[in-house]
Amino acid sequence: MADLNKCTISELSEKLASGDCTSVDIVNDVLASIDANDGNVGAYLTIDREDALAQAKAADEKRVAGSSLPMLGIPVAIKDLLNVKGQPCTCSSKILEGYVAPYDATVISKLREAGAILLGRVNMDEFAMGSSTENAALGKTSNPWNLDHVPGGSSGGSAACVAADEAIASLGSDTGGSIRQPAAFCGCVGVKPTYGRVSRYGLTAFASSLDQIGPITKTVKDSAILLETLCGHDAMDSSSIEIEVPAFGKELSTDTSLAGMKLGLPKEFFVEGMDPEVEKSVRDAVEHCKSLGAEIVDVSLPNAKYAIAVYYIIATAEASANLARFDGIRYGMRVDGKDPADLYAKTRSAGFGQEVKRRIILGTYVLSSGYYDAYYKKAQKVRTLIRNDFTEAFKKCDAILAPVTPTPAYKKGEKTADPLKMYLDDILTTPTNLAGNCALSLPCGFASNGMPIGLQIIGDDFQEETILKVGHAYEQSTEWHKRHPSL
Amino acid sequence: MSETHEGMDVGYVAKLACIDLTDEETTLFQGQLDQVLHYVEQLNELDVSNVEPTAHAIPVYNVLRKDEVGTSLNHDDVIANFPSATDGHVRVPKIIDQ
Amino acid sequence: MKYEATIGLETHVMQKTNTKMFCSCKYEYGAEPNTHVCPTCLGYPGALPVMNEKAIELICKAGLLLGCEINPYSKWDRKNYFYPDMAKNYQITQADEPLCLGGEVTVEVEGEMKTFTLERIHQEENAAKNTHVAGASLVDYNRAGTALMEIVSDPCMSSASDALAYMTHVKQVMQYGGISNCDQEKGQMRSDVNVSVKPVGQKELGAKVEIKNMNSFAFIQDAIEYEIDRQISVLESGGTVVQETRGYNPDRGETFTQRTKENAHDYRYFPEPDLMPVKVSKEQVEQWRSELPEMPAQRRVRYVEQLGLPEYDAGVLTASMDVSDWFEETMKHTKNAKAVSNFIMGEMLRLLSEQGLSIADSKVTPQKLAEIIALIDAKAISTGGGKQIFETIFNEGGDPAAIMEAKGLAQVSDDSALEGWADEAIANNPKPVEEYKAGNPASINFLMGQVMKASRGKANPGAVMQMLKQKLDA
Structure with missing residues (x-):
């Protein structure tokens, strides 16, 4: 039995159920793949091998005892901003060095309850601020399809480890595209659930009104299975919504027909400066959906073009407050000072990376006396307009098709000098975070340089079922998901 | 915004945010953030005087919990995370009145 | 020139809840340091606040008792400032939509009935407790995040006695209402006082000076009186009162500069994304009103x-x-x-x-x-x-x-003992007996005294009187 690490959750569940393999076998293959490739890919920050194997052994024992939990024995990699009791949680930042989480995030409890194996912690942009995982203080991550290229971000480690078959699935978080964009860059599937669908308790906050945790997997069906595990109301998160969680995984059939489905195509999402190969792949995907029986309708999201401006005001403002707690007083790194103010300034200067400082300063500024109305309040109002655009659009269609990013994964260092340019790349993903609705990213082609291209399927509030159905039909009737990078 | 944005005083804002910046960082951020703020000015094209602001994407109300005592953290775990501890307290440089 | 003072109070009152405002840690005064803490009140990464139902009920009941209107829609904001006693370095509070609006109280001040109006009452969370040792400070987060409400009066008072009467009334209402124990020793009731002075008749208020964080009514009175005098002397000597924040030193009976306007905080308020707004229905308000003690x-x-x-x-x-x-x-x-x-x-x-x-x-x-x-x-x-x-x-x-x-305090009502003492008194004092019989009823008191003396105070006076009358009238 070899290469279990290359299998999907659904394949492994069958093998485990039929006794073809054990969870210990899976973990061993995954660890072997990490040993072989992670030196190049650099997805992982920490792995506790013994603990992973112990969890696998326990899962195998549970299975023998008759358990058939949905994620039983499946190893999942965890983005480094989720709290796992007894583990570090650095958020790829020096400022959290030494912090040991004394509690489990709700999604971690849910994974444990579902029988999953917590494999290790994967790299990210510091505090999820970035689109390339280049803003990481504790490790460098490469794109498995071409090690000179970025894996995307901020959940770069989460996408890279899945693409490199160094994990079966992973958890990421998406504030402005941080699941969908790295999934697209690495040829994986990623879901940003509707705001409130998945509890944020235990997720180190970047921008509280935008953050959502979601899965990164090899197939749409796997995302459905993992998402179902993560969802559900949580009394610890006031923004968690009490709404029924459909059996996402079971809903997906082998039938790939999209007959009766209306898919919207927003002209505003084919932006100026878009890579022609990306545009072509996405338009081909639209045609493919049409061939599966979907009706394609034009929709308009006229205010989506303001999303970057709105996003960088709201996200940085919230972040400036959310990251104020990293002050060297109660946990993490401390650089001593002559008084508390001196200690804060020294600790935060030494502990935060440049992008984090830049965003905290921007966020502090837009909230400061005299500027609040002009920036923050205005951004909140335009946010309303963006949300209204989606409400209108979903009167005409069941889901929206769009690119995920204007370009495929670029080379490392290409955009680090120009933050604004990097920010503008989020133009196609941020509108959904601002509006709150859900979206899926999945592979729809490859550029001539071999880098994957992503298709975004955007759904209305709590319509994850719909986007998973469309994504599954597209995926199962195409071959893109079967490709693996050669490492 | 056009009337408000005359260039950010990065030094002042960094102080508010309790971050010491080097001169290089101050100069670098000044240029970069002025550029971002200039970009953001496009929001001025929109008349939003009659638009309600959105603070929560999916609004719900009255998310309350019962006044029942739950489990607090293990004291030793709390102390273990303190960078400096004395007699069960976190120790900090002397606080002078604000 | 004659001057008049304008005074407003911001009174912080800790509500009587079992748990903190936004987490389920217990509030217990005097507990071992940092034993009632959790990720939320320690500001750990990833922790989130959830509102305490009881605290919302108590602040609304306090509002009803102080004549406020309950805001049908209120929301939460973050007030940003760095301080070691503030775990998140922002305080969750209510900036523009507090739970209680307006309000008024009528109290007696030096024999005169006066009405003082409130601006608002809003809910917030308490800070941790700092103690100071040589060269360092120590922080205990047990108190961090406990339910604290702020009762803000209008600038409607004009003397220390006004302020005292107002605070006394507020404290009484909080205690009777079951809102708070208002134990000032335990910091359950603290006030900031705003004082300004202007020439009598002038419309615009003078520069506002805020005296921070006092828990004793006596200190507050002294601080107000000191501050009014200080501001008047500044004005009289041709100076200008500086708008600033001052502290009160009870040992010296003086206020002192803590922070000038130039160094004022920029709190960068914005809506708290982690908490949902509160809607209070009319039915709910009436329900609470009916439950008021x-x-x-x-x-x-x-x-x-x-x-x-x-x-x-x-x-x-x-x-x-x-x-x-x-x-x-x-x-x-x-x-x-x-x-x-x-x-x-x-x-x-x-x-x-x-x-x-x-x-x-x-x-x-x-x-x-x-x-x-x-x-x-x-x-x-x-x-x-x-x-x-x-x-x-x-x-x-x-x-x-x-x-x-x-202590032998039992009274003797036993007839035989009384009879002995009565007979003895009658036998030994023929003169008062004569006088009584001659129609002077007061003379019986002397005899009575003799019996009490003989009993060393233990005889029941009523029974003695009855016994004497019986014998003398027979």
């Missing part, structure tokens, strides 16, 4: 009308809720309201004030006072004997009947 004014009326106490007694008994509650508890064990009132107003309040104790510390319990009163009513002891017993228990504890025995 009796206030002192209502108790006073009841004491007079139902228990037959004089107005004066009712006023003294209800001045403090502790005392009033103690009185009510005693009334569960006796029907003699006036006797209870006399003991409380007399012995109890005197002894408490002499010894600097509160009624909760009294070794005389309501049951014991009821027993003492029962002994008096049964004529087993005299009123004076009752007072002796009361004071003994107050100081040393003990059981009323046992002390009566031990």
